[in-house]
Amino acid sequence: MSRNGSLEVICGSMFSGKSEELIRRVRRAIIAKLKVQVFKPIIDNRFGIEHVVSHNNVKITALPVDHPYDIFDCLEDGVQVVAIDEVQFFSKEIIQVCDALADKGIRVIAAGLDLDFRGEPFGPMPDLLAKAEIVDKLRAICVVCGQDACRSQRIINGKAADYNSPLILVGDSKEGYEARCRACFELPNKSGSCLSAEELPLCFFGAEQ
Numbered sequence: 001m002s003r004n005g006s007l008e009v010i011c012g013s014m015f016s017g018k019s020e021e022l023i024r025r026v027r028r029a030i031i032a033k034l035k036v037q038v039f040k041p042i043i044d045n046r047f048g049i050e051h052v053v054s055h056n057n058v059k060i061t062a063l064p065v066d067h068p069y070d071i072f073d074c075l076e077d078g079v080q081v082v083a084i085d086e087v088q089f090f091s092k093e094i095i096q097v098c099d100a101l102a103d104k105g106i107r108v109i110a111a112g113l114d115l116d117f118r119g120e121p122f123g124p125m126p127d128l129l130a131k132a133e134i135v136d137k138l139r140a141i142c143v144v145c146g147q148d149a150c151r152s153q154r155i156i157n158g159k160a161a162d163y164n165s166p167l168i169l170v171g172d173s174k175e176g177y178e179a180r181c182r183a184c185f186e187l188p189n190k191s192g193s194c195l196s197a198e199e200l201p202l203c204f205f206g207a208e209q
């Protein structure tokens with residue numbers, strides 16, 4: 001096992017600058033004359049499939065791959081840094097792939113959404129965050145109140161998306177996303193999978209027994 005390998009994860013909500021930070025790190029590695037390869041899942045076709053593009057329009061070349069194991073097949077000799085954008089969209093095998101690359105001595109930089117539109121952990125992210133040597137959790141700005149935002153609010157036809165709304169919309173529905181803080185995040189019809197404030201033990205709030 002090489003001593004140089006490691007896994008860095010950049011996570012956060014939409015509009016928190018994850019792709020920008022990934023691009024910044026890749027550029028620094030290129031300036032340092034390291035051999036870098038950038039990958040992204042094929043599912044993300046927001047800006048065309050050959051680039052990672054941040055919201056402020058800075059871009060770098062990325063290779064779109066379908067399955068995490070495709071990264072092994074596409075790996076060039078002597079690569080020292082592997083960057084992966086939108087890593088949350090990959091299947092769970094991406095965890096093994098990141099681990100194996102880091103064990104081989106490669107510096108792996110992965111960027112992705114930590115939470116989905118329901119505010120729940122996104123795909124492989126919990127494992128990647130746990131295995132990473134370095135984690136950076138970036139925050140956006142809440143469009144409602146201006147505080148730091150940690151959630152991606154899904155909006156369908158101008159309203160906060162229902163907990164049960166389909167992942168892929170069909171027909172004429174219009175959807176978008178906003179960065180919101182915990183307090184301004186709305187999720188209509190979320191069923192009681194966790195305790196409500198009334199159900200929590202009183203001591204949780206520091207009340208006297």
Ligand SMILES: [Zn+2]
Nearest residue numbers: 142145181184
């Ligand atoms: Zn807010």
